[in-house]
Amino acid sequence: SYEPTQPLSVSVALGQTARITCGGNNIGSLNVHWYQQKPGQAPVLVIYRDSNRPSGIPERFSGSNSGNTATLTISRAQAGDEADYYCQVWDSTYFFGTGTKVTVL
């Protein structure tokens, strides 16, 4: 079983940069996708295949993946970015990360 590990929480000052990690053995060899979930809402895809943004997602959201760590970066953080963020991979089946709560101070 492959369970990507994420920090429980990340805090970022308004306008600064938040980095959310997703760790796993040789995760760099897998495609990593990221979802944003606000309370009471369904997840929303924000990054797919490591570093690609769906249409409608701000350029402030970016991703990278190498070695044992994938990273979602939120630049110029806004109050509306407060949410839970999940990474997801497929390795014979679908695995979600443990989730990270992002707080904008």
Next chain:
Amino acid sequence: EVQLVESGGGLVQPGGSLRLSCAVSGFTVSDNYMNWVRQAPGKGLEWVSVIYSGGNTYYADSVKGRFTISRDNSKNTLYLQMNSLRPEDTAVYYCGREFTPGARYFDYWGQGTLVTVSS
């Protein structure tokens, strides 16, 4: 406009059954890989099941043998039949579409339906 609307959730006793539906508009269910993903209260996301466009079905070990995914092409609707329900199946259940068949990530999600398994 793409819409996925789940229904069928509710309160059920342990050992009971429930059938969830996901009515889709804006694309054809049978042309896509369609999934169920669940989220226990206060917990993270957990993949449950997928049905491929070709009809093959796969399940998480936690539900294998108890849950059945299916679709009705005439109604453009996805289903999840849940039998022998356990308290640990309590969760919001989301249906989701893979971006393209085999993309292995989800671009459209429903709003979710809550299943509570309790006596």
